Amino acid sequence: MTRFQRFPTAPARLVLAWRAAALVAAALIVGVLLALSGRDVFVLGELVLRSTVGSRFGLEDLALFMTPLVLTGAAVTVTSRIGLWNIGGEGQFYLGAIGAAGVGLYLPGPQIIVLPLMALAAIACGMAWIVVPTLARAYAGVSEIITTLLLNFVAGLLTYWLATGPWRDRVTGALASSGRISDAIPELWGVVHWGFPLSLAIAAGLAAIMTWTGWGYEVRVSGANPGAARYAGMPMRGRVIAVMLLSGALAALAGMFEVAGTVHRLQGGMADNFGYLGIVVAVLARRSCLAVIPAALLMALILDAGIVLQTQQLAATAVLAITGLVLLLIAIGDELAHYRPVAPASSTRSGAAA
């Protein structure tokens, strides 16, 4: 009789197989729930396909969704490489948006100068936002999960305050929104702006740094085996600080792209869960910066499908529930991928006991 034993590593093909099963299971559960609520699942499915990959508008939307997701996903991925979780992508996204909007609103000048300055301001703000959790983690061992997360709420309130108070739109009086920012990232294809290829390039660049540089090697070792890294004399604390700041900068850049590429204003609630969904993207990518790209594509598909469901009288947040379901099932699938059948125990028992 074969029995299943847990191995410390999970082979990629088993992970993929279990994840595919998890996605199918999630789709089935959502489908059954939709059918129970009296909707025609097949008509909906066709609608989802047509409005995502099946039309030019759908593809443009996908690229727009993917841009911030690649960056927030990369932000979580780089911290996960060193064994940490930056749950504060949402807050750093807001701070990036604030930094970019501040420069865009109050610094006149030619676009070619202002746009890079917006990006720099965004990166500086995002790094500043993660500095306290970073130092608390590096010097006092305070869990970065809660500290980064709490700052999300502060950042959301700060954005809301700026957009309704000092920076509010005095021209059109748009609700909870700053004035329009004239400096915009040039468009590339329809509504898709240059931020999209740039974000893909950043993910690829990060993958290269992680794989081929000594710095990336040290980060990976520090995450995989802190004891060994310390023994080898690697500057763990310095690496933790650098990786966390890099993570804050990446999420903030997503905020800058959103302000300068898509929304052209600072708006309350504009982060729209992109920071949190970045965590899902990072989990899907399994710590690989390159895999962040297909993971972001999958997440963008789910978000896009959510918009279709919204037109069918479903609350906008239903997509959040679907994301949660997918994440839960994938977490289970990833664990199951550690199990492999082994030969009957009786013949190997004496050897295994040693």
Next chain:
Amino acid sequence: MIMLLTGLLTTAALAGGVLSLAALGEVLAERVGVTDLGVEGLMSIGAATAALAAIASGSPWVGLLAAICVGAAGAAAFAFATVVMRANQVLCGLATTFLGLGLSATIGHSVAGLPLPVTFGPEPVPLLSSIPVIGPAFFGQNLLVFPIYLVLPALLHMLLFHTRHGLNMRAVGENPAAADAVGVPVQAIRFWYTVLGGAFAGAAGAYLSLAVIPSWSEGMVSGRGWIAVALVIFSGYRPFNAAGAGLLFGLISAIGFLGQARGWPIAAPVLNMLPYLGTLAFIILPVVLWKRMRRAMAAPAALGAPYYRSVR
């Protein structure tokens, strides 16, 4: 001055109850070694369920009961994934939060923003409620305030520190292999106390939508679940400390409310940042200032690690 103090403490006791309830539940889960980061989601769905059930039945107690059941059911799904299937606790916690936030908005949008016909209103306890300052705060409000700060923490404290079962629970959180070796059912204890913790989170949501606000709207939990998780760390995983920390943070929000009511020249969103910044300070400062306290207040040693009985 007395009036001001009474008013502050009354608001603090009311608002802090949400955090205390949720934190007490999280103490249970974390003591047996499970980090439940789904509290925010379980509270949201509890709040929405409570509002719906209270409207349908006409009784806030039915609303509370329904929220407790839903919180427990949500936590059972989480515990199935993390304890039975041994999946990553951080991920499953986040997933539970997403699920709870999403589902609560989906089921609750028919009652969003409506004033609730039945709520937990003030029902002063005779005599006790006329004690100056503390009387109105703890005995002059709804009937849940007093149990949240005294009865429940006392019960949990007794359970954890003065019973054999409590010793087993703590052993499961500190060293599951040793507990397993002496015959303590590690997986069952982890599963059921995580479920019970979720029931507390559901109750906290019901308390929020039926007593504190009282109404239901999307996003109303706004991070209270996360603050509760942080308070558990701050409280050193002790029930009385957790309930007290909830009260302390109720006080911080009460100062924010006071500022808005009195028209302080600080914008409302800025005042609303206070509880989050306060939590951040309270979670970082003690570790930095009193290094000796770290051991006494340390997390259970096996917190967050799934238990595998070693391969035989």
